[in-house]
Amino acid sequence: MIRWGIFLIVMGVGSFILPMMGMQFRLMSLFNDAQPAAGIIVAGLGVLLVVLGVGRNKAKQAKALAMQQPMNSSYNPHLPPQQAAAMPATAQVGNCLRCSQPLWAGDAACRACGTPATTAPRP
Numbered sequence: 308m309i310r311w312g313i314f315l316i317v318m319g320v321g322s323f324i325l326p327m328m329g330m331q332f333r334l335m336s337l338f339n340d341a342q343p344a345a346g347i348i349v350a351g352l353g354v355l356l357v358v359l360g361v362g363r364n365k366a367k368q369a370k371a372l373a374m375q376q377p378m379n380s381s382y383n384p385h386l387p388p389q390q391a392a393a394m395p396a397t398a399q400v401g402n403c404l405r406c407s408q409p410l411w412a413g414d415a416a417c418r419a420c421g422t423p424a425t426t427a428p429r430p
Contacts, residue, residue: 308356308357308359308360308363309356309357309360309361309364311353311356312352312353312354312355312356312357312358312359312360313353313357314353315349315350315352315353315356316350316353316354316357317353318332318334318335318346318349318350318353319346319347319348319349319350319351319352319353320346320350321335322335322338322342322343322345322346322349323343323346326342335349398411398412399411399412400412400414403417403419403420403422403424404422405417405420405422406419406420406422408420410424
């Protein structure tokens with residue numbers, strides 16, 4: 308997309324400069340009666356394509372970077388908190404009635420499905 312944009316910019320700007328030297332692009336000579344408007348439109352489309360292409364490339368790079376980096380959060384709803392063994396107050400107190408995932412002391416809702424923390428007895 309960026310290459311097409313650059314091509315159109317060159318064609319549009321060239322359609323202004325070349326007539327000063329007695330020349331013209333063959334493609335742009337088709338629009339000789341509509342000059343300089345045709346050159347402005349072609350160059351404008353070129354700028355638009357370059358801007359859209361750069362934005363698209365940045366979005367792709369950001370997405371690829373996000374996929375490569377591990378998430379900063381070490382939260383995993385299926386694993387107990389690391390301090391559970393050291394602090395009895397953070398031990399598992401039961402399981403979610405809806406999805407059976409573990410509920411930990413202090414949880415207001417299930418970490419997996421969001422159901423309010425009503426517990427079933429631990430098996």
